[in-house]
Every structure is written in structure tokens, then in C-alpha cells.
Amino acid sequence: MTEPSAFPFTRIGLGTGTQGNLRRAVSDAQAESVFQAAWDGGVRYFDTAPWYGRGLSEERLGRFLQGKSGWTVSTKVGRLLSADAPPHPSQEGAGFEVQGGLNVVYDYSYDGVMRSHEESLKRLGLDRIDTLFIHDPDVVGVGVPELMKGAYQALSELREQGVIRGFGAGMNEWQMPLELLRAGTFDTFLLAGRYTLLEQASLPFMDGCARRGAGVVIGGVFNSGLLANPRPGANYNYSAVPEDVLGRALRLQAVCGDFGVPLSAAALQFALAHPAVASVLVADHKPERIRQNMLAAEVAIPQALWETLRAEGLIEDGAPVPGTESAPATSKDSDSF
Numbered sequence: 001m002t003e004p005s006a007f008p009f010t011r012i013g014l015g016t017g018t019q020g021n022l023r024r025a026v027s028d029a030q031a032e033s034v035f036q037a038a039w040d041g042g043v044r045y046f047d048t049a050p051w052y053g054r055g056l057s058e059e060r061l062g063r064f065l066q067g068k069s070g071w072t073v074s075t076k077v078g079r080l081l082s083a084d085a086p087p088h089p090s091q092e093g094a095g096f097e098v099q100g101g102l103n104v105v106y107d108y109s110y111d112g113v114m115r116s117h118e119e120s121l122k123r124l125g126l127d128r129i130d131t132l133f134i135h136d137p138d139v140v141g142v143g144v145p146e147l148m149k150g151a152y153q154a155l156s157e158l159r160e161q162g163v164i165r166g167f168g169a170g171m172n173e174w175q176m177p178l179e180l181l182r183a184g185t186f187d188t189f190l191l192a193g194r195y196t197l198l199e200q201a202s203l204p205f206m207d208g209c210a211r212r213g214a215g216v217v218i219g220g221v222f223n224s225g226l227l228a229n230p231r232p233g234a235n236y237n238y239s240a241v242p243e244d245v246l247g248r249a250l251r252l253q254a255v256c257g258d259f260g261v262p263l264s265a266a267a268l269q270f271a272l273a274h275p276a277v278a279s280v281l282v283a284d285h286k287p288e289r290i291r292q293n294m295l296a297a298e299v300a301i302p303q304a305l306w307e308t309l310r311a312e313g314l315i316e317d318g319a320p321v322p323g324t325e326s327a328p329a330t331s332k333d334s335d336s337f
Contacts, residue, residue, distance in 0.1 A: 020053025037287035062124035076135035133170035193220030215278030
């Protein structure tokens with residue numbers, strides 16, 4: 001198993017769903033300005049997917065990376081794009097402002113994964129993809145046994161041949177990734193929204209990854225923007241925030257304010273503190289916000305802030321915080337492999 005630190009992920013990566021017109025259409029020039037802001041800030045890891053704008057994100061990212069070196073790219077498998085397929089119900093309300101006749105076909109089979117890899121290479125126009133993530137199989141009811149027979153076999157073969165550096169799964173929940181971690185030899189997972197300053201119920205999975213030497217890329221570090229600006233009407237998990245969740249976010253903001261620390265800075269740095277974390281993704285449609293996030297990752301945070309958050313029950317006891325040594329697998333069930 002490759003250690004997470006051996007993978008060429010930068011500490012902060014860029015999630016490119018927004019450059020696939022997530023929630024709003026952006027021009028090619030706007031997308032490039034975000035890529036450039038991230039690149040200028042030292043980002044060399046970029047995550048994309050066929051799902052993001054039905055190929056648009058991959059195409060835009062590939063054009064930006066032409067002629068550049070030292071980058072790392074991950075994309076996803078399990079969702080093929082086809083002009084011949086009818087629209088899948090999952091496309092309704094998916095949040096991407098896209099035109100054109102390409103629709104999604106879910107395919108986590110061996111052949112489907114091989115085809116997905118080839119088609120992503122063509123859209124990107126690159127000579128390699130470093131990491132492939134199995135994309136949200138739980139959303140369409142595909143279970144671990146089916147994945148191990150199909151997608152896992154294809155990805156293992158690509159890794160053994162040196163075509164990709166590694167593979168894993170990318171999801172918005174942690175339970176199935178934990179099952180996969182126990183079922184096979186995975187290099188890296190992408191977990192969105194489930195290990196953040198707001199919630200750490202995924203600690204069994206996170207600690208398990210640390211024990212097994214699997215890296216974790218953290219997406220959704222601001223919980224759909226809630227930890228960037230907690231307020232009534234804010235989004236959480238792509239919908240309106242429940243009152244109890246908003247209350248917790250406001251308590252986090254109040255403690256951070258007492259120490260003169262932006263909540264966004266605490267959110268970024270908290271996620272980076274877990275020993276399994278290989279990178280934390282930021283994303284936006286405005287380059288200035290990418291630059292703000294890069295600065296937030298470097299804000300000096302006193303140790304007393306983390307101690308206060310823990311004392312007030314706002315951080316799980318087993319969750320590592322910046323500035324402290326933490327042995328992995330301190331949470332319940334994290335060593336049950």
C-alpha cells in the first residue's frame with residue numbers, strides 16, 4: 001500500500017464542479033481565471049468528474065493544463081455519458097447548467113470503468129489520469145459485492161499496469177467507503193462533507209484509513225458554504241440548513257470570533273490535521289475566493305481555540321486538531337478490519 005504522503009497531492013486542491021457550471025453557468029474565461037488563481041497559489045491537484053457539467057469540467061481543466069507540468073488529476077468512474085440514452089432521473093435537479101444532448105448512464109462494471117477511463121482521457125486531452133474514484137455508487141443502490149466484482153477489478157488492473165497511480169471511491173457518506181476499505185486494497189478516498197469542523201461522525205472511517213495507509217481527500221469542507229457564512233437560509237448538504245445544525249455552526253463561529261480567527265480558516269485547518277488527509281479541496285466560481293481560501297489555510301490559530309472547541313463539545317474527543325500529535329485509529333470500530 002502506498003502511503004498517503006507519497007502521493008503528489010498538494011495540501012490544498014481544487015474541486016472543479018463549479019467549472020462544470022454547478023448552480024450557475026460560467027464562461028470559459030471565468031473557469032480559466034479560477035484555475036489560474038489556484039495554480040498561482042501553489043495548487044497542483046485538481047479533481048474533476050464526467051458528471052460535472054456532463055464532461056464540461058474535464059474539458060476545461062484539460063485545456064488549462066496543456067503544456068504545464070507537475071500537476072495531479074483525479075476523475076471519477078461509474079457514470080458514462082451518452083447521446084443515445086434517455087435522461088436519467090438523477091439528472092433532474094442535479095444543479096448543473098448545461099446544454100447539449102449527453103445523458104448519464106450508470107455503469108460500475110469492469111467494461112464500464114475501462115470505457116469511462118478512456119473517455120475521460122479524451123475529454124481531458126491529457127496523457128494520464130493519476131487517480132480514479134468510484135463515483136457515488138450508493139446513490140443508485142450499487143453495493144460493495146458488485147463493485148468488487150466489476151469496478152474494483154478494472155481499477156486494480158489499471159494500477160498494476162501503471163496506467164494510473166491509484167484509485168478509491170468518492171462519496172458524500174462514509175459508511176460504504178468504510179466497507180470498501182475493509183474489502184480491498186484502496187489507495188485514496190474522497191469524502192465530501194462528512195469530516196468537517198461541523199461533524200466528525202466519520203472518525204471510524206478516517207482512523208481506519210490512517211491505519212491502513214489509505215489517504216483521504218476532503219471535499220465539502222465548508223458543508224455547502226455553511227462554515228463560510230452561517231446564517232438562516234444557508235445551504236447544508238445542498239438544501240436548507242436545519243435549525244440545530246445552524247445553531248452548532250453559529251456556536252463554532254462565536255468561539256472562533258472570540259479568538260479573532262475566521263471560521264473558514266478553522267474549518268480548513270481542522271480537516272488538514274487528520275493523519276489520513278492527503279488534501280482538502282476548495283471550489284468556487286470566483287478567483288478571489290480561491291485566493292481567500294489559500295490565505296485561510298495559513299492563518300495562525302492559537303492552540304487555545306481548539307482546546308475551547310473541544311471543552312464545549314464542538315469537536316469529538318478522538319478528532320485530531322492542528323498542532324498536536326495524534327495516533328490514528330482512536331475511534332470505535334476503526335481497527336475492525
